[in-house]
Amino acid sequence: MKKSALDHLLDWSGRILLAxxxxxxxxxxxVVAIASFNDGAILxxxxxxxxxxxxxxAFEYRDFGSGLxxxxxxxxxxxxxxxxxxxxxxxxxxxxxxxxxxxxNTVLMSxxxxxxxxxGLGLLILSAAVxxxxxxxLVIAVHVVIVLPFVVRSVYVSxxxxxxxxxxxxESLGGTPLHVLLTITLPLLLPGLISGALFAAILSFxxxxxxxxxxxxxxxxxxxxxxxxxxxxxxxxxxxLSVIYVAAVAAMLLLVHKFFRLEKVLNVD
Amino acid sequence: MSxxxxxxxxxxxxxxxxxxxxASFLAIVQFSLRAHVPGALDPGGFTLDNFTTLWKTVYGKxxxxxxxxxWWTALFTLLIGYPLAYAMVRAKSARLRSAILLISxxxxxxxxxxxxxxxxxxxxxxxxxxxxxxxxxxxDRPLDLxxxxxxxxxxxxxxxxxxxxxxLAAALSxxxxxxxxxxTSLGAGRIRCFLTVTLPLSIPGIVAATSxxxxxxxxxxxTPQMIGGGKVQTISTLVYQVGFASFNFPLAASLxxxxxxxxxxxxxxxNTGIRKLERIGAH
Amino acid sequence: MLTxxxxxxxxxxxxxxxxxxxxxxxxxxxxxxxxxxxxxxxxGEFLTLLGPSGCGKxxxxxxxxxxxxxxxxxxxIDRDLVTQVPPHQRKIGIVFQNYALFPHMSVAQNVAYGLRxxxxxxxxxxxxxxxxxxxxKLEDFADRRPRQLSGGQQQRVALARALVVRxxxxxxxxxxxxxxxNLRSAMQVELREIQSRLGLTTVFVTHDQSEALSMSDxxxxxxxxxxxxxxxxxxxxxxxxxxxxSTFVGDANLFAATLLEKxxxxxxxDIGKTRLSLTTFQEELPxxxxxxxxxxxxxxSLTGLDQPGAIAATVALSVYQGSYAELHLDCSxxxxxxxxxxxxxxxxxEPGTNVxxxxxxxxxxxxxxxxxxT
Numbered sequence: 001m002k003k004s005a006l007d008h009l010l011d012w013s014g015r016i017l018l019a020x021x022x023x024x025x026x027x028x029x030x031v032v033a034i035a036s037f038n039d040g041a042i043l044x045x046x047x048x049x050x051x052x053x054x055x056x057x058a059f060e061y062r063d064f065g066s067g068l069x070x071x072x073x074x075x076x077x078x079x080x081x082x083x084x085x086x087x088x089x090x091x092x093x094x095x096x097x098x099x100x101x102x103x104x105n106t107v108l109m110s111x112x113x114x115x116x117x118x119x120g121l122g123l124l125i126l127s128a129a130v131x132x133x134x135x136x137x138l139v140i141a142v143h144v145v146i147v148l149p150f151v152v153r154s155v156y157v158s159x160x161x162x163x164x165x166x167x168x169x170x171e172s173l174g175g176t177p178l179h180v181l182l183t184i185t186l187p188l189l190l191p192g193l194i195s196g197a198l199f200a201a202i203l204s205f206x207x208x209x210x211x212x213x214x215x216x217x218x219x220x221x222x223x224x225x226x227x228x229x230x231x232x233x234x235x236x237x238x239x240x241l242s243v244i245y246v247a248a249v250a251a252m253l254l255l256v257h258k259f260f261r262l263e264k265v266l267n268v269d
Numbered sequence: 270m271s272x273x274x275x276x277x278x279x280x281x282x283x284x285x286x287x288x289x290x291x292a293s294f295l296a297i298v299q300f301s302l303r304a305h306v307p308g309a310l311d312p313g314g315f316t317l318d319n320f321t322t323l324w325k326t327v328y329g330k331x332x333x334x335x336x337x338x339x340w341w342t343a344l345f346t347l348l349i350g351y352p353l354a355y356a357m358v359r360a361k362s363a364r365l366r367s368a369i370l371l372i373s374x375x376x377x378x379x380x381x382x383x384x385x386x387x388x389x390x391x392x393x394x395x396x397x398x399x400x401x402x403x404x405x406x407x408x409d410r411p412l413d414l415x416x417x418x419x420x421x422x423x424x425x426x427x428x429x430x431x432x433x434x435x436x437l438a439a440a441l442s443x444x445x446x447x448x449x450x451x452x453t454s455l456g457a458g459r460i461r462c463f464l465t466v467t468l469p470l471s472i473p474g475i476v477a478a479t480s481x482x483x484x485x486x487x488x489x490x491x492t493p494q495m496i497g498g499g500k501v502q503t504i505s506t507l508v509y510q511v512g513f514a515s516f517n518f519p520l521a522a523s524l525x526x527x528x529x530x531x532x533x534x535x536x537x538x539x540n541t542g543i544r545k546l547e548r549i550g551a552h
Numbered sequence: 553m554l555t556x557x558x559x560x561x562x563x564x565x566x567x568x569x570x571x572x573x574x575x576x577x578x579x580x581x582x583x584x585x586x587x588x589x590x591x592x593x594x595x596g597e598f599l600t601l602l603g604p605s606g607c608g609k610x611x612x613x614x615x616x617x618x619x620x621x622x623x624x625x626x627x628x629i630d631r632d633l634v635t636q637v638p639p640h641q642r643k644i645g646i647v648f649q650n651y652a653l654f655p656h657m658s659v660a661q662n663v664a665y666g667l668r669x670x671x672x673x674x675x676x677x678x679x680x681x682x683x684x685x686x687x688x689k690l691e692d693f694a695d696r697r698p699r700q701l702s703g704g705q706q707q708r709v710a711l712a713r714a715l716v717v718r719x720x721x722x723x724x725x726x727x728x729x730x731x732x733x734n735l736r737s738a739m740q741v742e743l744r745e746i747q748s749r750l751g752l753t754t755v756f757v758t759h760d761q762s763e764a765l766s767m768s769d770x771x772x773x774x775x776x777x778x779x780x781x782x783x784x785x786x787x788x789x790x791x792x793x794x795x796x797x798s799t800f801v802g803d804a805n806l807f808a809a810t811l812l813e814k815x816x817x818x819x820x821x822d823i824g825k826t827r828l829s830l831t832t833f834q835e836e837l838p839x840x841x842x843x844x845x846x847x848x849x850x851x852x853s854l855t856g857l858d859q860p861g862a863i864a865a866t867v868a869l870s871v872y873q874g875s876y877a878e879l880h881l882d883c884s885x886x887x888x889x890x891x892x893x894x895x896x897x898x899x900x901x902e903p904g905t906n907v908x909x910x911x912x913x914x915x916x917x918x919x920x921x922x923x924x925x926t
Contacts, residue, residue: 021353022373025430026372027391028387028391029387031387031396032387032390035390045395045396046400084282085285085286088283089280091275091279095273096273098276104280104283107287107291108286108290110290113532114294114488114529114532115484115487115488115525115529116488116490118488118528119293121297123289125296126292126293145289145290163650168617168619168646168648168652170654171618171619171638172644172645172723173640173645173666173714173717174641174666174669174670175640175669176640177638178274183665187656188654188655188656202378205380208382209490209491209505213512223380223381226382227491230389238386239387246383249378257367257371
């Protein structure tokens with residue numbers, strides 16, 4: 001097919017626009033990477049001399065270490081609880097009619113609309129009212145509330161696409177409901193369950209605003225520790241940590257992409 | 270025959286969590302109706318004072334600022350996100366599509382802090398942008414980007430972009446390509462085909478993406494807090510400040526409550542819009 | 553081969569009725585899917601539920617399988633009341649349209665599934681799986697995954713999986729519709745052979761009338777949640793009891809007529825200006841008045857316009873079909889304005905030719921016009 005001059009113009013302006021937008025998306029990460037190797041304690045562009053000292057500092061700073069441990073624990077426990085509760089709810093919501101079904105759904109999905117600072121404030125006030133200590137379990141509770149809707153969605157989509165005939169075939173072959181659940185339903189839903197839990201864990205690991213309301217010195221998460229660092233110090237330590245963060249997330253995404261194809265997970269295929 | 274196996278077992282954990290959510294909502298409502306006792310964390314008696322206090326300029330200004338931020342962010346995110354989503358779905362090379370997907374989605378999994386901090390380095394007075402522009406001689410004194418609406422909007426657009434791209438790409442990928450082929454076969458050029466077929470069919474996706482952009486911007490805290498630095502006061506930063514600087518939790522609660530009601534109203538508006546649009550494109 | 557069959561054949565032969573459906577009905581949120589149905593499936597019989605989509609045939613199958621619960625009525629399998637029995641205790645076998653082979657299990661594991669749920673000892677399970685895979689000629693595919701098989705092979709696995717548990721009834725839910733045409737007829741023959749060798753009571757659901765006619769011992773034609781006629785394929789084709797069955801099964805020419813007089817099975821009627829006297833197979837004819845006269849294309853023939861009883865028509869289109877040609881005729885007294893009949897390919901005619909249609913004196917049926925429905 002022969003292309004007209006207009007076609008060429010469209011093609012090229014499209015390419016330039018795309019490159020500009022991708023540049024905008026990548027810009028802060030490139031800049032932060034450059035800044036992380038800046039030797040001086042005060043940022044300057046371009047850096048006058050280079051060093052790795054801020055990376056060393058990032059590893060040594062104790063709040064980051066304890067924040068990472070807290071964040072990993074909270075993400076693991078929170079995602080597990082959200083997976084159990086969310087998958088269970090998605091199942092009954094998909095399969096059954098029961099009293100207050102819609103109300104329950106509205107309440108559980110409401111954190112998608114309620115701003116995180118409101119969720120944090122609400123659970124903070126609630127825990128104070130019932131005199132719960134501000135332990136790590138309070139942070140986990142906040143995270144479960146926030147990530148649950150995403151697990152429910154992910155599992156619900158898998159269930160909607162699930163071929164009920166598999167279960168019916170298994171039932172006709174003598175499988176009790178529990179046997180069918182364990183040998184047919186669960187194994188076939190596994191990709192949806194895993195991606196839901198993974199998504200929940202990532203969201204929880206990154207959650208900042210609501211956490212800020214409910215953590216204390218002992219339970220602070222990595223994002224909160226990072227926020228507190230920026231407020232106190234202006235050196236590029238956080239730039240170094242950001243680079244590690246970006247690299248870790250990108251590596252993980254590439255891995256997920258290999259196994260699941262992100263297009264499928266995000267429904268843009 | 271047991272017609273609903275596992276109902277109790279599977280529903281119980283989520284019912285428990287739903288009670289927790291409902292209780293914390295009620296806690297906010299309850300606190301918003303209590304008096305603030307300076308110096309004490311426990312609230313006083315019941316009163317409507319918190320809501321009358323909200324009429325003060327500082328709170329009204331925060332509302333206006335928040336709405337403006339939402340509007341500008343949504344607008345620019347859409348303008349940037351649509352071409353990106355379009356390229357992500359339609360690029361001819363599969364590798365390019367994958368690359369666009371990974372680049373535009375990675376920020377989604379980075380959290381607010383890393384992204385906002387990176388923008389602080391870009392936008393600061395001695396930051397990347399100002400340093401570069403000054404060295405190139407384009408400007409002779411730094412642009413005011415930190416602590417301004419402009420800076421906050423730039424960072425918020427970056428923050429909101431990935432989710433908007435995902436939603437637009439989902440909408441675009443579900444448009445039947447044969448409709449475009451039909452338009453082309455009827456003599457429509459590429460621009461006309463886009464304007465008369467693709468764009469109209471993606472409007473429900475655009476509205477949905479706009480409403481999500483709005484909700485994200487509204488609840489954004491780290492970006493206005495760190496880049497606005499107290500100069501750009503939004504509802505989210507104000508709630509935090511009222512709560513943790515003055516320990517006036519009743520006022521923080523009423524502020525959040527009004528903010529929440531506002532969000533719900535706006536999203537409901539979007540929702541009716543989406544429903545109407547879906548009815549027009551009735552399948 | 554004999555031992556293999558005896559191993560799989562159902563042993564219970566207490567009486568002659570394998571499935572009995574007594575006034576079973578079903579509605580979905582106020583919409584009636586199935587009016588109260590009465591139906592007996594004989595032991596070893598191949599019974600087909602035939603009807604257009606939405607006629608309730610799949611609902612009925614799901615009720616027999618236990619995937620749906622009847623609103624009222626009772627259901628017996630081998631004289632056991634199973635109305636309230638969950639599917640996993642009904643001891644039935646089912647093959648679905650898309651086979652529903654468990655994708656995470658091998659062929660052998662799929663087939664063994666029903667034996668595992670019944671806690672059949674391992675050695676016996678292996679033996680029976682081997683036997684039934686031999687029966688469907690898939691011995692060499694035991695370790696494959698379902699997606700590695702062709703459509704026909706997948707269907708055999710589905711059949712083997714249903715057969716290995718020695719079901720009391722085999723239910724088939726449009727199992728051939730996913731296969732291409734040649735494979736379909738091969739599989740139909742194979743399935744019918746296995747079914748009759750095992751003497752397995754089978755309920756088969758399809759919307760394909762030729763499939764129903766060629767495979768069934770009996771056919772129940774359904775529409776709008778009711779059974780409209782039940783009988784052998786030739787009874788259904790040659791003696792449709794009502795307007796719906798006559799048009800749904802096979803091709804039909806319908807004429808608007810006025811019934812003048814009736815005595816037993818003989819009727820005198822007017823079609824346009826033509827007066828005819830006919831003998832039908834029907835036991836009861838409608839009351840005199842406007843009626844629909846039904847004639848199969850092969851019962852019609854061409855004749856001169858001047859012949860007595862000839863109905864005037866004009867050739868609109870002649871469709872070549874290989875061994876014969878279909879003549880589509882414009883005819884003012886036909887109910888939809890068209891009549892179709894088949895002639896040897898050599899006798900095809902040019903459009904525009906005026907012809908006369910001769911109706912047989914025996915064979916056509918007369919229905920009340922108001923009964924038209926789809």
